[in-house]
Amino acid sequence: MLETIFKEFTKIKWLLVGTVIFFYSLYLKKQIFSFAGEYSLNINIWDPIYSLQNDSYLMVYFLIPIIIFTSVKTITTKFDYILLIRLKSFNSWMLYTTKEFLVQIFPMFVLLFILSLLMSIGLPFQMHWSEYSKLINGVNELNELYSEFQNPLAPLFFQFLLWIVTSISLHGMLVLLFLMHQKYQYLYIEAALLFLLCVFGFKIFPSEFKFLSPSVYFTIAAAINALSSIWIIFIIPITLFIFEFFIIKYLIELKKIFRIIKKETLPYTIYSTLIFIYILMTYQNNKVDILTLGDWITVIFLGVSAFNSSFTSLFAYLIIFFGLSYLSQIRLSHEIGEISHYKIIRYGSIDKWFFKVFMKESLFLFSVLLSIIGFVVLFGIFNGLDPSLKTDITSLQNSNLILFIICFSFLQLVCYLLFSFITLWKSSEGYFLLILFGVLSFMLLPGINVWGVFPVGLNAVIVTESFSLQHLLIVLFAYIVGSLMFLKVMFSKSLKV
């Protein structure tokens, strides 16, 4: 096994992962220096080490996607009846894939561990916590470590172990979910949902429910903050893995229950439920500040920009627009599936076939978008809001506000539709879509899309505070036209053999 891990370590992808972590750690170190300098606090080697190891953003936006991707890849490549018949049971298969998954993911943690140690070069080695670590403020999470561990050396071991234990239990969860249906398409949806849960769980869940977010278990500081005890932090993922193992033992009975749920309608039901919960929660949390229908619509479709971002808005954007795009992808994958040959030859032209598919999906996106807006408006009216579309939150007023949301959201959704189409046309492997939407999600983060040139989130109301409508329109149209031209070129080539 060690030899296999070593072999895995020599792959070029880890050099890329290492480079990203390295540059991020430099940025973190700079921040620590600047903060400590500003408040005249002393720092030592443990500050950059634990800051990097406990950085939730790095975990959630970079490492967890890699972990989920690796897990999905392991499951899809190892789910083979020839292998299953030799392993004799789903439980043995689960353990087999867990071993394979661990081999693939292990170098990443070693890399992160080593890079975090490297970050400490040049700082004093002390066997006690620095003033910076002890500081209690909203940003610094190291005080959680300071409050739990007397010796700053101890979390090093626990942190590494936690990464392994949590990754295994996360993989176990995906294995269990996959074995329930044994459909790759559903696995990709579940992986995407798991990722969303990781991304937002730790910020959005109230403190008493934070333990439900998988991302919390990747950093000791966040886990202590959520659960208070270092032992419980380990007991939960280990118990979960054992639980997953035993559920798989009784899988056949569970599958019967699962079949009762109408599978085709499941993604639509989940999407509608999430939208409804989001609207309800947003109203509950903001009802004091919401006076007019304009305020209410703006809050719902606020979104995020490079300069103004909040987790709730990011979460909402991902649910509404990426969720809707995902529903459209499910429909698209039916169109670009095995039946496409038989349709194309009847249309006599790929362009004609594409036009039909494109129109059908655009209509679907537009209808759902209008339904959501309609529901939001009705919800506001039924809750007694002033029906005026004036708002103090944004400079967009009255009909301009509604028109912006409808038109720009539609154009943005068409962009996502075209990107999904290109990705699916290039490869029917669903995890390429995960990568696509992972990259798009990354572009939504603060400080990334500062020039407003990346085709993501440009329909957010808040973006209009940074860019003119003309600018947004040009960018969206440029990407749509560019994508259509790209498709035209792709269609003129041979289809996949």
Place this chain on the structure above:
Amino acid sequence: MGIISLENVSKTYMGNILFDSVDLTINQGEIVGIVGPNGSGKSVLFKMMCGFVFPDEGTVTVRNNKLHKKNRFPKDFGILIDRPGYIANKTGFENLKQLALIQDKINDKEIEETMIKVGLQPKNQQKVKNYSLGMKQKLAIAQAIMENQDVLILDEAFNALDHDSVKSLRNMLLDFKKEGKTILITSHNSEDIDALCDKVYRINQSKVDLVQK
């Protein structure tokens, strides 16, 4: 010139030379068998004839029209290539109906008749995802023949069919031949090829050779 002609066609896929300067002519009203080992390029040959794949060199001509980017897909081709294509959560009839609506040449009754012809029940409400392999294959054959296409390109059409269905499909293809249709088939079962084909070509070391019957 035949209904389908390949002139000097070469095709390489992933570094593997599938065809090297191949000439082939298929005449109207013939049943032609293409045989060859796995991975020899039978499906790719069919895909080139249908316009899905372009040759690296040479030309493919169908009814005296060269297939190229602007004139890519030949008309009146009924195809079954690679595997049966279907929408899993629809019934067999709904699947065929969706395809039939594209050209709108046939009505529901004709779809139902085709289904019965291949041995499927048009009123069966079973979703295709619950079909057996043989039923999926019959559905694929139904979509290939339902619009009374002039040329039928059937890649491994006999796969997964039971003995009676094989017999019935053979008879059906012979009837189509009598009507003047051109049929190209591949099959791993030499009996099918022997029983049906007027000519048999073997793909051998990137060439397509006529096999003497």
